[in-house]
Amino acid sequence: MADPSSYRPAPGSIPTDPGVYRFRDVHGRVIYVGKAKSLRSRLSSYFQDIAALHPRTASMVRTGASVEWTVVTNEVEALQLEYSWIKEFDPRFNVKYRDDKSYPYLAVTMGEQFPRAMVMRGAKRQGTRYFGPYAHAWAIRETLDLMLRVFPIRTCSAGVFKRAGQVGRPCLLGYIDKCSAPCVGRVDEDRHREIAEDFCDFMAGDTGRFVKRLTAQMKQAAAELEFEQAARLRDDIEAMTKALERSAVVFADATDADVFAIAEDGLEMAVQVFHVRGGRVRGQRGWVAEMDRETVPDLVEQLLMQVYGGESADGIPREILLPVLPPEPLAMAELLRSVRGAKVAVKIPQRGDKKALLDTVRRNAEQALARHKVARAGDLTARAQALDELADALGLDEAPLRIECFDVSHVQGTNVVASMVVFEDGLARKSEYRRFIVKGEQVDDTAAMREVLTRRFARYRIERTETEDGKAKKFAYPPNLLVVDGGRPQVDAAARVLEELGIVDIACVGLAKRLEEVWLPGSDFPVILPRGSEGLYLLQRVRDEAHRFAITFHRERRSKAMTTSALDGIPGLGAQRQKALRRHFGSVAKIRAATPEEIAVVPGFGSALAQAVWSHLQGSAAEPAVNLTTGEILDEEGPGDGPADLDPADVERSDTMVP
Structure with a gap:
């Protein structure tokens, strides 16, 4: 790759006018086309500190061998020239x-x-x-x-x-x-x-005119006793109505609009567009693209240029509804107006039917991205390639067939929990997911990660030589690769835990969110995997699944912590004994009506604890259970065999997943 300083133009030679620029490689091929309000400001940004650039941008600058530009008079001309050059050269670094x-x-x-x-x-x-x-x-x-x-x-x-x-x-x-x-x-x-x-x-969309015309002809034929002709016209009207019913009515004012929505995960993005004509959804379309640019507005601009750049006037509607405006919305609207020959509104809907439709399109985009990720993950060849890429990039002796990833979730150090997810052969093994309750409050991420990893691998050291019903216990299987959600501090903490426990055969890495950097223990610089690589994609899926699992558990814990019960606060009465009481009597009201002797017969209860429960309930007879989040009075008259508060055991198994 070329050194960017070898072809950097002198700052004084770059004009400050708006224009379009092209990067070429050593063979003279155009590899990137862009535009700018100020060519000097934009081009100078490419030749600053390479480490501060977006990974794909840094790769483009290193691949380039020369840069050239063309000055234009305004942003509209820049958009037009940029689009024509992209169509002509098909640059590899453009979206x-x-x-x-x-x-x-x-x-x-x-x-x-x-x-x-x-x-x-x-x-x-x-x-x-x-x-x-x-x-x-x-x-x-x-x-x-x-x-x-x-x-x-x-x-x-x-x-x-x-x-x-x-x-x-x-x-x-x-x-x-x-x-x-x-x-x-x-x-x-x-x-x-x-x-x-x-x-x-x-x-x-001009449907009303034809329906009215056929209706009038039908009535006239009937008045003239031409019943066969009237019947044919009636059938024609029914055919029109059926055709109209196939298109959902979303706008009552017969609006023509294209509604775009985007779902992205940092590496890839899914775009969905609904074509609305005459107030009805006439079609739907979707794209998937790599996140090659730094901002979503830039991606939106490229999307609009590719969708409408080759359209005729009939293909551009009066309104284009977006989740995010392009960098120069007025210039984009002017460009589209020049093609359509009439005004085009480019805007973000804020309320009403248009906002509701945008939300629907966004959900379609999220589902499309999920389907794309599942299809990509389900490809056996891609999974094998991902594991091989990770082995090469991380210097592993063999492909990491079992990967465990840990993530911590909390709100300002309270209700701290962690998750462990397991991927085997590139696929999620949900039966081996685990959830951890971190002991103590006001614990930072590094300390929480250290505690969780210590508990997990201490169990591994114990269970690796034990069996249960002739089979190895769940924690007896070590991962080939340990992934923590975070950067250098988190991965160094994980490495210290493994070192203290004497475990030397497990590789450890950290995946930082901001630039998707892969950190190795003791390394001053991260490993940068190619943005489109299957290896990075697999690491990201593992990290995202751990984050989802952790935050789901944290929300459950926080919700339970917000709820009080009449049985709370009794010394010696934990979650399991509360559950036993509710199961035995059926409700708190029936427990309150019982005598100490009747309470004492419940398994796990003695006379002293029964007396404490009876005294507490008699003193709190007028204090119903309340949800502290909503203020709602909880119904304690129903059956008491629901899920009890979570027992803060060292490790809690969860076979049930929340999608």
């Missing part, structure tokens, strides 16, 4: 949004002499109007089949159309009145084009 599948469109070839309606995929063609995208091709065919009753547009291929004209006989659709049969001259070119234009207007 590339990959469709999560090939979406079909309903296309009408208005550029042909006799327009044709058809299902079409791939690149859009000039002179063709598109509606969608649809999730499935069969959805287009069902919609088209319904609408051919009302708009009998041609759907046959060029060969069938030509052959029908030669033999003078239309196809089946022509005989059942689902095609106006221009091939045999039933309608002329102008009439067929009129049918095609009406069909396009209806699909674009």
Whole structure:
């Protein structure tokens, strides 16, 4: 790789005007295209301390061998030039949004002499109007089949159309009145084009005009006693209604809008867009892309340029609703206005139906990202590659087939808990997840991590030589790789625990969140795995799962700590004895009505403890249990066999996962 200082331009030679710049590698290929309000400020930022740059940006600067720029007059021209260069050079370091599948469109070839309606995929063609995208091709065919009753547009291929004209006989659709049969001259070119234009207007959202027109014709036919004609018109109206029902109504004011949402995890992002035309959702589309840029607004700008850069005026709606605005929203709106020929609003919805729809699209994006991660994790080849990459990068003798990851969760040092998750062969082993309650309060992350690891590996030293029913106990299996959520302090603490316990055959690393750096014990510098590598992706999944599991347990503990009971505060009456009392009597009210002798017969209770319980309940008869978070009075009349407070044992097993 080249030294960035070898091709850094002199600061005084870079203009302060807006413009577009290109980085080239040693072979002269364009590897990155960007734009800036001030070229001097932006380009100088690339040649500062390399360690402070985003990892992908640092890789791009090291790969580059030269940089050149072009000055423009304003941000709109910069956007246009940047997009044209990206399309021309296809730079490897620019964001590339990959469709999560090939979406079909309903296309009408208005550029042909006799327009044709058809299902079409791939690149859009000039002179063709598109509606969608649809999730499935069969959805287009069902919609088209319904609408051919009302708009009998041609759907046959060029060969069938030509052959029908030669033999003078239309196809089946022509005989059942689902095609106006221009091939045999039933309608002329102008009439067929009129049918095609009406069909396009209806699909674009102008539905009310056609429904009203057919309704008026139906009533007139009925008034003239033309009942067969009225019945056909009635069926046409029903077909229109069914076609409309297939599209959910989201805006009552017939708004045209595209609604974007983004879900990201630091390495990858999923984008979903709902196309709303005439107030109805006409299509949905999704992309997955690597997080190559430093900020989400930059990614949004690239997304809009790729989606609308090659669109015709018909493809750009009046409103574009986003979760985050691009860096120059006014310039983006002006660029889109110049393409569409009318005003385009680029904004973030704050309330009402548009905000609700944005939330729905966001949930779709989150689910799409989850599906993508699961599909990637389920790939056997990718998992093997991830384990091999980790072994190479961390200097391990063999691939880490068993990985354990620990994370600590608390709020300002209170209700401190930790989690342990286990991945074997790159997949989660949820039956071996564990949850820890850290003893004491006001414990910092490092001390909590030290305590938890000590407890876990002390159990390992004991159980590795023991068996239970002829099988090794759960903690008898050591990990090949120990991962802690954190940077150098956390990983050094973990290494000291292993050293104190005399364990030398377990590798230990820490994964820091900010830049996804991998820290090794005693190292002054982190290991930087490639951002798109399967190894880093696996480490991130393990870390995120440990974080999710820890925070779920912390919320449970915090919720229970906020709830008081009439049985709390009795010396010698812990969670298990409270549970035994509730199970024996059925409710706190029945315990309060019992005598000390009746309480004493409960297993685990003596006369002294029974007397203490009876005295406490008699003194607190007017004090019901209260949830301290909500202030709600808890119902203690119901059965008392629900889950008791967690017993602060050294290690608590959890086979139940919260997704």
